[in-house]
Amino acid sequence: MEISHEPQRLHAQRRALTSAALSVSYATSAPLVIIRGTGCYLIDHAGQAYLDTRNNVPHLGHCHPAVVRAVQQQVATLNTNSRYLHPTYNDLCQRLLTTLPPALRDQYVVFLVNSGSEANDLALRLARAHTGAQHVAVLDHAYHGNTTATLELSPYKFLHPRYSALGQPSPPTHTHVLPVPSAARPGDPTRADPLRPLRHLCDQYDRQLAALFVESGMSVASVILPPPHYFQAAFAAVRAAGGLCVCDEVQTGLGRTGAWYAFEWADVTPDIITLGKPMGNGMPLAAVLCHRDIGATLARGPEYFNTFGGNTVSCAAGLAVLETLEADNLLAHATRVGAHLMSCLCKLQASLAQQHPELPCHIGDVRGRGLFVGVEFVTHIQHPTPATQAASHLCTQLRLQHHILTSLDGPHDNVMVIKPPMCFGIREANQLVRALRAELLAMPVDLTGVAPTPT
Incomplete structure (x- = not known):
């Protein structure tokens, strides 16, 4: 089949070639x-540049x-699995451990895998093997991955009305959903004590969690x-019941919040930390x-092996990412x-309201x-009520009128999530805020017929 660069034709070809379960941004x-x-x-395809905030x-x-140089050099030399010794594998693991708080660096070990979903799947396996327990607590609207096991940790997916239509129990057996701790605006029901x-x-499932x-x-x-108070109290309660505390840092790890890991702001120590997609810059x-004792749990059973996890090319990319984050001082930049x-968004919020x-x-x-x-x-x-339709219209207009790519999330799809590449700077921030102001001022009163924008 001939492949065209014309958007509508390419979209039609993709729909014909792949499952309808695979979404496309801005399809509507x-x-x-x-x-x-x-x-x-x-x-x-036409040469138009779009600011990527998502x-x-x-x-x-x-x-x-x-990263380009590291991948090119390594793929031209060797790309194979981690059965063999290779210095880049060791260098990446060592460099990754140095991103941890100093007290943890000698106590933790590394498993290299391919995705955040695999990382959380392995974290679940480690936790259950180490504790001998099966029950798991998660937060409402959490998302931890797309494997069968991690979907069962993800209320964002399994509480969706369509999930039960697949014949799956909701919530899944052994998964317990807790309210979201939030510092969001006053009146938000998620501020309820979780x-x-x-x-x-923890009392009900003591030694079973x-x-x-x-x-x-x-x-x-x-x-x-x-x-912070939630992390500290929650970790203490779970550990008292015999459970482990897993921090999923797929979205916030490796400097995005200005620290190597977001859990550092709460001054807590996870038993297991998971990282995902940003680690390889696209690879x-x-x-x-995890703690050495937890990692050693799998050594007592069948070996853990991951064919592509820690392959030499991905390791070269990951090492380049960590070295550049430090060399370019990107944590301080973030x-x-x-x-x-x-600050600019808060000023815009106040000025529009007044x-x-x-x-x-x-x-x-x-x-x-x-x-x-x-x-x-x-x-x-x-x-205030969630402006779901208006937020969708806003994302579409930002793309069409200002060439800015954005995304929406949250229970009501009314929260713009800004998580751009770490090179995003003051100029790009100002560009986004100016465009938001223009489109909020131009927002039509009647949004009948506005279709939701895929995230």
Whole structure:
């Protein structure tokens, strides 16, 4: 079949060749044909550049030269599995351990895998093997991956009405859903105390609880950073019941919040840490870091082997990512740019509320840390309700009128999640805020017929 670069034709071909379960961004407006990327920008088939505020896979930036060089050199020399010794494998593991707080570096070991889903799947296996327990606690609207096991840790998926239509129990056996701890705007029901049900669960399943899984920054839940007191009290309760504490750092790890890991802001020590897609800047690479005693659990049973996990080319990419994050001081950059972006968004929120209270869509809340930011859109200032349709229209207009790519998440699909490549700077932040202001001021009152924009 001949492949065309014309968007509608290419979209039709993709629908014919693949499952309808695979979504395409902007399919309801005008799908994009992306053929090139550089830094914070993606370029389509016609040469149009789009500011990418949503893509945390190319952690350093699209086609970062350090990663390109590392991959080119390694793929031209050797690409094979980790059965054989290779210095880059060891160098990556060693360098990864140095990103941990100093007290943990000699106590933890590394498993290299291919994706965040695999990392969380392995974390679950480790927790159950180490504790001998089966029950797992997760937070509402969490997402931990797309394997069968990690879907059962993901209320974002298994509480969806269509999940039960597949004949699956919801929630799955042995999975217990806890309320989301949130520092979101006053009146948000997620501010309810989540520790009471957790403590009750720990009492009910004492010595039967394998683990608590938490995303250190919850992206699909609408950019929720669990407050420090929650982490500290929750970890204490779970450990008292014999369980382990797993921090999923797929979204927030490796400097996005201005620290190597978001759990550091809470001053806690996870038993297991999982990393995912940003680690390889687009190459398939992820990791599990855990205490030596937990890692040794699998050594007592059948060996753990992962054909592509830790292959030489992905290791070269991962090492380039870690070295560049440090050499270019990107953690401090994330702190500085993120603070500027959030300040500008808060000023925009206040000015629109004061000068244009009649608008059909307002910014209800700005939250996050570093380059992990959520912008919540609501219908009214005094009596806010989720502005789902308006947020969808806004994302479409940002793409069509300003060439900015954005995404929505949260229980009501009304929170813009900003998690761009780490090279995203002050100029790009200002560009985004100016475009948001223009489109909020131009928002039509009647949004009848506005189709949802895929995330």
